[in-house]
Amino acid sequence: MTYLKTLCVAFIGLFGLHIAQAQDQASANTTDHKKTIKVTEKKEKIVVHKGVTYYVIDGMWHTKMKNRYILKTAPDGAKIDFIPDGGKLVTLAGKKYYKCRGVFYKRLKDGTYEIERP
Numbered sequence: 001m002t003y004l005k006t007l008c009v010a011f012i013g014l015f016g017l018h019i020a021q022a023q024d025q026a027s028a029n030t031t032d033h034k035k036t037i038k039v040t041e042k043k044e045k046i047v048v049h050k051g052v053t054y055y056v057i058d059g060m061w062h063t064k065m066k067n068r069y070i071l072k073t074a075p076d077g078a079k080i081d082f083i084p085d086g087g088k089l090v091t092l093a094g095k096k097y098y099k100c101r102g103v104f105y106k107r108l109k110d111g112t113y114e115i116e117r118p
Helices: 001-034
Strands: 037-038 047-049 051-057 059-066 068-072 086-092 095-100 103-107 113-115
Touching: 051 068
Parallel strands: none
Antiparallel strands: 037 068, 047 051, 051 059, 059 068, 086 095, 095 103, 103 113
16 A cells, blocks of 8 residues: 555656646747747847847847847846837836836936836
């Protein structure tokens, strides 16, 4: 009887591990596909911050590898001279920001905008 219990526990453990690995593989396959777009699909605006070239496309920040854009988090402190399309004025804790796709832009005195996390 103890042997049967041990065998069942081992089987359930291995089966669970197999399912977890299959889910990780499935999410890895779909995530990679959603995070890249072909270079020719959209118009980009180029921003260089701390030596890294970013491409802002539809308010989303990317870097480029070969002929694909790779989705990135907008870099804190980056300064730009435009608000991405779709940016809306919002007020948080008494401060005014432009928000576009979850990124907050603070208008500076010289007319540029800086990415800031409120």
